[in-house]
Amino acid sequence: MVGVMKSTLWLVLSLISSFLYAQDASEIIKKVDQKMRGNSSSSNMTMKIVRPDWSREISMKGWSLGTDFSLILITAPARDQGTAFLKRDKELWNWQPTIDRVVKLPPSMMTQSWMGSDFTNDDLVKESSIVNDYDHFIRGDTTITARDAWKIELIPKEGAPVVWGRILICVSKDDYIELLIKYYDEDDFLINTMILSDIREMGGRMIPARMDMIPAENPEHRTVIHYNDIQFDIGISEDFFSIQKMKRIR
Amino acid sequence: MMFKMAWRNIWRNKRRTIITIVSIAFAVILSSIMRSMQLGSYERMIDNSVRFFTGYIQVHKLGYWDEQVLDNAFYPPEGLQEQIESLDGVEAAVPRLESFALASFKTRSRGAMVIGIDPEKESHLTGVEHKITEGSKVRLNDPRVLMGSGLADYLNMKVGDTLVLISQGYHGVNAAGKYAVAGLVEFGLPQLTNQVVFMPLPAAQYFYGADGLLTAMAVVTDQPKDVDDVREAILGGLDTTAYEVMGWKTMMPELIQGIEIDNISGIIMLLLLYLVIGFGMFGTFLMMTKERLYEFGVMLSVGMHRSRLQLLIFSEIVLLAILAVLTGFALSLPVINYFSRNPISLPEEYKTAFEKFDIEPIYAFSNEPIVFTSQAWVVFFMALVLSAYPLYKIWKIEPVTAMREGR
């Protein structure tokens, strides 16, 4: 009798705590998401693509609203200068000033790499899905460059159109910043690693100013994004993110 | 000595000899013609497919064939084109820069394959200029392009409209450009007609940010059989750690298998022919034996050993066979040579299917030496084998019976 009660109690307690934990994990992820996007932001970035035989540096300006809208304008090098990318929810458009043309990216281009980097066009669009397409679980603690962090595991929900088997995100406990993201396939092979570092105050918030994306199968390949400066809450609305704006933005 | 007698015997009865020689010679001619046509059709199949898709040989950056992406393009070494073209047996060296792009016009767009070409050299390969259905051809320095009529249809474009191409270039640079359409092309394969855009090489290199780069240098040889030698020669002049040189057999293994299969059926056909010919030859020998029974009977009864008679007859047959095979050989040479240069056209009903794919609707003849020599040998041996009948008969007959039957 006592034994049964004890085990039932234990069961109930662990259920409650895992329920609490689950809540916590999702909340953590939501906070992280909010943090990086703020409500709106505008930034200056540099992306460097590193390969064994060559490398390329691209400068760009970016604007975003929530997780559904963003606009990126390429400012250097000369050949790419003036091209822009507009994301509205799940759709991506591309503006080509030299030929005066707006193109909506079809599925075939979505899976291609973005500007030759280790990110795909799809990645640009799918960033927001970590909240909705996955279930979140806390798997423990860790320390990364002297910061305490949670290890949170993201398991795709049934039917969610994402290719990953699971994603591991290490979130710093102090400021809810993503420090490390690992993408695994369903056989638990590591496919991509993203390292977020150089954490400092920019635009009034603590954010990682540097992101490295490293594909596991080609460790000599790497894409590095630096935020040169960023401002939050700049007061833009959805209307800002229009095709006309994309064509006129400078 | 035996042969002298045999020789005299042969010419003693001219009619019989001539009939026998004609029978054997004809066998050689017929089987040579059949084999020549078979090999001719394989050669043509190879030539057509190889020229159309890959060329006989291709030079790429090492690793390009396994991963055919623009980033694996290469800078051709100084003078590579001239160097290759100066080699024996090379018809042309054709440079190419290939990749994908989004093609669009007004509101419609579709994925397309962009092939940067040297229009003049390309005529040795895909012969694009002959496939133009509307409009005109382009020159090397043209800013205009040729596009597949299927693609133009889909985008609702006509000659003179401006095609927009967007893609990712070499090392990921932005590739965007507008090109006026000079002409429309059509190929037998709808997949190609629905997808392809031919652009002059310099324009393509600029578009992809790939100045001076090529994805492949295709080589067209005069004769298919020269491929291996030419390939060796090219390999010799290149740094093999940086480049790869591939023959069509590596690039299109399915073609080899296709020919294999055709060859199997071809050999079966040939065997059937041998069966029919063999029977005919056997008939001739049978009749010859019958006709000479009396003669054999006489020779045996005056004391000639059977084995000597056999040897004599065998020698006769050998001489006949040699004469006949050489005659057949000599006669088939001019006939086959003539047809290999002036092939026979296919009957009307088959023409359309061929012309759709731009394959000449003809019966092709091969004049490879092996066509003649192999058949000559086969028929020669057949004759020798069939001579077993007369020899057997000689072994078995009783002289008196023979003389009686022979009357």
Place this chain on the structure above:
Amino acid sequence: MKMLATIAWRNVWRSRGRSLVVIGSIVVGIWALIFMLGFMNGFMISYINGAIKHEISHIQIHEANFKKDPNIGFVIPGGMDLAESLTSNPRIQAVSPRSLTSGMISSPRKSSGGRIYGIIPDRERSVTHHDSLITEGSYFISDLKNPIVIGKELANTLKVRLNSKVVLTFQDRENNLVAGAFRVAGMLETTSPQINKASAYILMEDLTRIAGLKEGVHEIALLLENPESEAVVLPELRSAHPNLLIESWREIAPELELFLSMTDSFLWVLIGIIMIALIFGIINTMLMAVLERYRELGMLMAIGMNKWRIFMMIVIETIFLSLVGGPIGILLGLMTMYWLGMQGIDLSAYSEGLREYGYSSILYPYIENSSYVYVAAGVIITALLGALYPAYKAVQLNPTEALHTV
């Protein structure tokens, strides 16, 4: 005339050797031609059938604009109903309605473009028999949700296995991007590179749901009971549905037609060559025979038989020989075709190449019944023609000379 015939008949059986040889030539000629026809037919049929059976079917129906612009909005109006009504047509063996679009198939490592088919497994399998070509997994039998069947080569390119997850991305009718996750339920290996490398099969209901369509039949594939009935069914369907694009396999895959033309045109040449070989064999044999019968013929002429009669005698002898050889040849041919038709000729020594190229490794020779008659008639006529020259030569003889021959 009757007497001539009797003489001819006795002549035939008098010299058994010669007669057997000529009969033999005729039998061999007929048999060789039958075998050749059967073999080449079997060849062509197995190639074409491979493509028809597993890939393109006999007839395909699309909405008029679909081929040009494969927008997912171009559905066949009332597609499912049309499919139903076609199943009751006695000439049509099986019907498969499909949803069809193109898009990207992605795995964690790679993406590849291809055609996405939304099918009804029971219907589809009766038309394309893909269930017999499954190499791993099953053909939509398991309970997996959102199952997908792909070619083995595609699976290798994407580096996925059974039960792996892939994401399909395509466009709805407004060209907005839609996507869904699927699990690999089975892997397929066919003779078609298009299917092996660039096709994916999912349930029709899954495709239409993701695309936001209520009903979405873009393609109806038909398998006929008898391939010949294409000539009847095609015009019937076209006049009943003038607003739809109805095509036969010849129009869908012109390279098959090319293959047929190539093989056919060659076949005629081969037949010609064998006939020529046959005629020469007979001419030679008969000529030799005439030589052998020199004395006998001379005798006949000496006793008063006129040249015309001698000529006819030889011709009639040949007719008899053909009448004996003909049926034997046909019988042998029939037996061979029957036996091989069941056994098949095993070409599996070359099987790998064959598969790549679209043949199954066992070839079943096939020949139409009318061909037997044509072949026999052709050979007999050839034999008769072959007898003409020797018969002519026979009557050129000088009787006295002949009588003195030894």
